[in-house]
Amino acid sequence: MYCIGLISGTSVDGIDACLVEITGSGLDLRVDLLRGETYGYPTGLRQQILDLCGGKPTSPEAIALVDDNIAKEFAQAAQKIQQSLPPADLIGSHGQTIFHRPPNAENSLSLGYSWQLGRGEAIASLTGLTTVSNFRAADIAAGGQGAPLVSKIDVCLLSDQDEHRCVQNLGGIGNVTYLPPRSQTHWQEKICGWDTGPANVLVDLAVQKFTRGEKTYDQGGQWAAQGQPRQALVDQWLQEPFFEQCPPKSTGRELFGAQYLDNCWIEAQRQGLNETDFLATLTEFTARSVVTEYQRFLPQLPDRLLLCGGGAHNLYLRERLQYHLGPNTKIQRTDDVGLNSDFKEAIAFAVLAYWRFQEQFPGNVPLVTGASQDCLLGDIHLAPGRNRFD
Numbered sequence: 001m002y003c004i005g006l007i008s009g010t011s012v013d014g015i016d017a018c019l020v021e022i023t024g025s026g027l028d029l030r031v032d033l034l035r036g037e038t039y040g041y042p043t044g045l046r047q048q049i050l051d052l053c054g055g056k057p058t059s060p061e062a063i064a065l066v067d068d069n070i071a072k073e074f075a076q077a078a079q080k081i082q083q084s085l086p087p088a089d090l091i092g093s094h095g096q097t098i099f100h101r102p103p104n105a106e107n108s109l110s111l112g113y114s115w116q117l118g119r120g121e122a123i124a125s126l127t128g129l130t131t132v133s134n135f136r137a138a139d140i141a142a143g144g145q146g147a148p149l150v151s152k153i154d155v156c157l158l159s160d161q162d163e164h165r166c167v168q169n170l171g172g173i174g175n176v177t178y179l180p181p182r183s184q185t186h187w188q189e190k191i192c193g194w195d196t197g198p199a200n201v202l203v204d205l206a207v208q209k210f211t212r213g214e215k216t217y218d219q220g221g222q223w224a225a226q227g228q229p230r231q232a233l234v235d236q237w238l239q240e241p242f243f244e245q246c247p248p249k250s251t252g253r254e255l256f257g258a259q260y261l262d263n264c265w266i267e268a269q270r271q272g273l274n275e276t277d278f279l280a281t282l283t284e285f286t287a288r289s290v291v292t293e294y295q296r297f298l299p300q301l302p303d304r305l306l307l308c309g310g311g312a313h314n315l316y317l318r319e320r321l322q323y324h325l326g327p328n329t330k331i332q333r334t335d336d337v338g339l340n341s342d343f344k345e346a347i348a349f350a351v352l353a354y355w356r357f358q359e360q361f362p363g364n365v366p367l368v369t370g371a372s373q374d375c376l377l378g379d380i381h382l383a384p385g386r387n388r389f390d
């Protein structure tokens, strides 16, 4: 089956789109990537999304308009990705997260809340293709975090017979899936995963601030690499309760966003850091938060760490991860074991749509999200004029 996967992540840097061919069933899948592209948002729309994420006051009507415009961009991405390739049968669209609240006993229902714009029914209507969307809701209704959802795809495509592996996404926010060796008895019961905290989001915000928007990220980590990380400041930032919280856990720009960055910069300036040392220290914060959490929550450090997401291109971040993990962990990108690291999340939503629509196969890993049960993830919006039994 030919499936399209679509997502725009917490970096809000554009829509990652892929077209894959999926064969097989359940965890026994073969997924071939036919094309992956990133389609940037129009500048105005990106700013509107960032304003919503940042909680800028707005109206329901204005949110509806942004939702329409995101759906249009996603639908266009779906059209473009198919050009001169076999037409797709199905779309899995994550949409654009504008708000994420993990479950918390203090919430009125103690359930989480995760809000993605770019509604699936509009994408189905615009593309004429059956579209699965709203993937996080069922897991949240079952008491889960609704994230990370890529873990079952990691289990399916990246676990190894003999190695302890971690798959670390370095997007705006980071997340990890720990994959014990499949040769271990009851290996599936030892899988775990969680959101590790900020990956690139704070560095991106700092670069945008220092270049007045001229640059949006630190390419290759070259800027940070010229600085000196201030470990005492990282120690202080690691006191943030999120890092001590046991998994399951998830987070987003609500915690690690512009306000958080401003507080970090105020403290850094008080301690006499210049911009370059600040970027080095923020990058170190990402590396040390990841490794500290592995040390806290994993049964052992991985034999192999597989990186994905845009931060996998940040050589300085990778170097710092290697330094803190030590020589017994081999760091590679998922590409090195056959899965495109830039489009892994888009591929994941194509697979989740396939599982939901074609197989009625649950997509969540309750050990990771904390849901009380396996759940079918996503709402199905049939192609206009088509019913389930055609």
Ligand SMILES: Nc1ncnc2c1ncn2[C@@H]1O[C@H](COP(=O)(O)OP(=O)(O)OP(=O)(O)O)[C@@H](O)[C@H]1O
Binding pocket: 008, 009, 010, 011, 012, 013, 169, 170, 171, 172, 173, 174, 200, 201, 204, 216, 217, 218, 219, 220, 221, 308, 309, 310, 311, 313, 314, 315, 345
């Ligand atoms: N060549 C590069 N060098 C360094 N960093 C890079 C490079 N390319 C991308 N990035 C970083 O990766 C980020 C985008 O990563 P990605 O697309 O995986 O994030 P996302 O999917 O939006 O986030 P999330 O996974 O949290 O939803 C950019 O904002 C940038 O910080």
Ligand SMILES: CC(=O)N[C@H]1[C@@H]2OC[C@@H](O2)[C@@H](O)[C@@H]1O[C@H](C)C(=O)O
Binding pocket: 009, 010, 097, 099, 100, 114, 146, 147, 148, 149, 150, 151, 169, 171, 172, 173, 174, 175, 195, 250, 251, 252, 345
């Ligand atoms: C609410 C939301 O969009 N969360 C994202 C975000 O970006 C990275 C991390 O936080 C991750 O857990 C999640 O996305 C991926 C695709 C996931 O659910 O696996």
